[in-house]
Amino acid sequence: MYNTDLDKNQANFQSLSPLSMLKRAAEVYPAVEAQVYGEIRRTWLQTYQRACAMTDALKGRGIELGDTISLVAHNGPELFESHYAVPMSGAVLNAINTRLDAKTIAFIFDHAETKVVFVDREFSETVASALTLCQVNPLVVDIDDPSFEGGRLIGELTYEQLIDEGDQDSEWHMPADEWQAISLNYTSGTTGNPKGVVYHHRGAYLTAMSMAFSWDMPKYPKFLTVVPMFHCNGWCFPWTTALMAGTNIFIRHLKPEVLLKLIKQEQVTHFGGAPIVLNMLNNANEKDKTGITHQVKVMTAGAAPPAAVIEAMEKLGFDVTHVYGLTETYGACVICEWQPNLWDHLPKSEQAALKSRQGVRSPAQEDHSVMDAESMRPVPKNGETIGEICLRGNMVMKGYLKNPSATADAFAGGWFRTGDLAVWHADGYMEIKDRAKDIIISGGENISSIEIESVLYSHPAVFEAAVVARPDEKWGETPCAFVSLKPDAQATEVELIEYCRDNMARFKVPKHVVFGSLPKTATGKIQKFVLRKMVPV
């Protein structure tokens, strides 16, 4: 009887989409600042009007449901606005990693069948090359940021000219189906072609809400946009900030002194960033670090942050929340939830160690497990047995675009298989021991590269550290450490190996230490596949 004459209709059912968050922000918080970038300050009403105009202009240019619009843009207003304008037109937002080479970008244009490319002058040369390499022939639109010098205009018109073609009072429609694609994010695969991760409106809506809960975020946050929006759509915060009537503060190039100045000037309350960004702030000039008198919350992910980095950050007065996720899971879908009753009284170093664990599923993710990869049974919660982190729920991608076999592999067994190896603690918190491909197997023993890195980071002279496997005739593999030192700090290979001996089991101690700066991805992840090629013979 509960299914009779009780159907869905226009009044009681609406597709979930973050687009409604922008509409509501414009209705309810029209005068609240949505965007701050240099001289630019725009309210939520203005943001909505510009998105409506852009949507109308895109439709006028022939954009239809399911078309792809790509951006090679800096982390600023245009990319932010496109998180609304593109899906409002029915198209799919494809924000491309700006550090990619022309050949890879050309591959993406073709694979995504890109209809329009928005390109920032900073990346005009690379994109111009990509356009000569690809098969598709998209409309090219320049992002012509007057505050940036360099590059050139390579398009038919500029972003602002395109907006001017549209009517800000034009109608647009919510997606008819919440399973409709909203964005396409290519993973920076270490081998082979990148895979295109497809997000849907439902997942983006729920993630936008969940991120606010994960952070216990109050209304009117001042959000510094550090995480690139081409990376998991900036962990979906471009949408969360509309929900929470927040202000997005943009910055083109990440420099510690500029970040710290903006934090003070705009009274930033929240930002996210890779551990490498935190480390950069920790090691900034003392002068730049002083004068922050308000509460700043930092969310970090992208690699397991060494406890030493968290501890230094907290000493600076920043409250660090550690989260975990992958491009395939809309960014951070696992959170190291703080337990006030249990942890508040612990020493700072123990707190930092607890915080460096990945944690538990965030509110909108439905399930998490650490599983034996063969049997797909959960490992015991003993903090020792290593298994694969598996996730399921509404914060998991639709799949990989035009890649059914990779999609099937990723979902084998009814879970999303992360490929990350972790232990499960008695309190239900997961702790990554390594990427499946980063684990070092020495004499039959699993060695976590992360454990060794954590010890190295706690050495006073070490700035950054990464450990990879070095082929070894006797042991199969042995750990090899790559280390960069802090300015003016000194340490020798022997000294660091000694330090490791004092702080870990003998079989885990690296046999080699190589000094020098470490290669990184655009999101600040250290590129271990590059280091593996640099291992001394």
Place this chain on the structure above:
Amino acid sequence: MYNTDLDKNQANFQSLSPLSMLKRAAEVYPAVEAQVYGEIRRTWLQTYQRACAMTDALKGRGIELGDTISLVAHNGPELFESHYAVPMSGAVLNAINTRLDAKTIAFIFDHAETKVVFVDREFSETVASALTLCQVNPLVVDIDDPSFEGGRLIGELTYEQLIDEGDQDSEWHMPADEWQAISLNYTSGTTGNPKGVVYHHRGAYLTAMSMAFSWDMPKYPKFLTVVPMFHCNGWCFPWTTALMAGTNIFIRHLKPEVLLKLIKQEQVTHFGGAPIVLNMLNNANEKDKTGITHQVKVMTAGAAPPAAVIEAMEKLGFDVTHVYGLTETYGACVICEWQPNLWDHLPKSEQAALKSRQGVRSPAQEDHSVMDAESMRPVPKNGETIGEICLRGNMVMKGYLKNPSATADAFAGGWFRTGDLAVWHADGYMEIKDRAKDIIISGGENISSIEIESVLYSHPAVFEAAVVARPDEKWGETPCAFVSLKPDAQATEVELIEYCRDNMARFKVPKHVVFGSLPKTATGKIQKFVLRKMVPV
């Protein structure tokens, strides 16, 4: 291409249901207190285990998908736990207004085809009578609260005995379809039989999230359960508190001195209540009111709260949020959002007047409008033109059980028609002028009974006021006021009519004032249909 090989599967799609919030609370916040009632203190893990056991026991008793389980229970642990245990078994939760008479309860049992009734000793006589009047023959389970004296056991076994029949480690399943019914709430219709409003899992999940956003609620709230859970499932807070790792503090009978004592003792941070409850607290003993040194947030709805009541509450140090909604909209789906930049500097009385408006849609409700009831076009946002409040989105019921014609009427034109008459202000906030049936039409002019009541409430001697239409040969109708006075306060009919003359247009002034206590519903709403029968000839 975005719809090919990108289907829903076990890994990337999960029905939305608040049941997952309880599971997560038990996993992530196992030791946090979920329930406080007299001597009882239960954690989220214990709450989950009891719900699992009850679910297993209900299944053991033959309960199946789509069965109805009714409760006539006080606002305590058993009704709270049933918000989880009943839907976890696949059944539909039907919490019945405890003030209803036996005949109406019997009608509900039959209409809902109730399979199990949980009955509190306090209501045993009425339910025993209802069971002799109804056709169905449900299993009767007693809620045997040792802290309550009176009534008798009329069932086959007690709630605790039933829990003991179940296994707390038994498996249960999330709903296969999020459109599945989760609860059934009968509206206390003023004429005819009550209508059964059906909620679905999707709406309950989204409302539970939305309520936290509406209140800007941080984690670990201490929530005093004042709103009856039989009323819109307590505005869905039994589910929100699991999401937010909150503590529910229960109270059997609403007495101002007990409420105020609990607020101090349990450091209550949040509660909801009808304006009548706020008024009760405002008029409590000074001794009971002192000693509250922490922030208390109050959400009020159920009637437009007179500005004077809000102002008095704020003077007491309580922060009042005004919300609006109906049983059909999961409770509060419209909120009078505070605008700090615009309103913070205004005098308290102006702030209270702004707060007494109903406001704008809450985050999970997709649209609201004030519409001309005939043309279904929005009225101008001029603060003057009266129209009907119309709502749409995911916080709207599935419909009325076994009542397709009433369902069709409610959704006529693709919106949920509230029957409430309001103006739309330039800032997008709606303000109710009256229920469609409460408006007074005098000499062809619409008179808002609420406007007159607001003036009466601002008179120092007035405790409660309600205005209804009195048939009049010359004018058609004229306003008639019913007033109760504060203890030891005095006022005459002439004096109050004079006071109204000084504060409103002449044609709106009530022609009669009747003194005496006002009849109310279980949720504290003044029963105007009773007053209409008491109008002096």
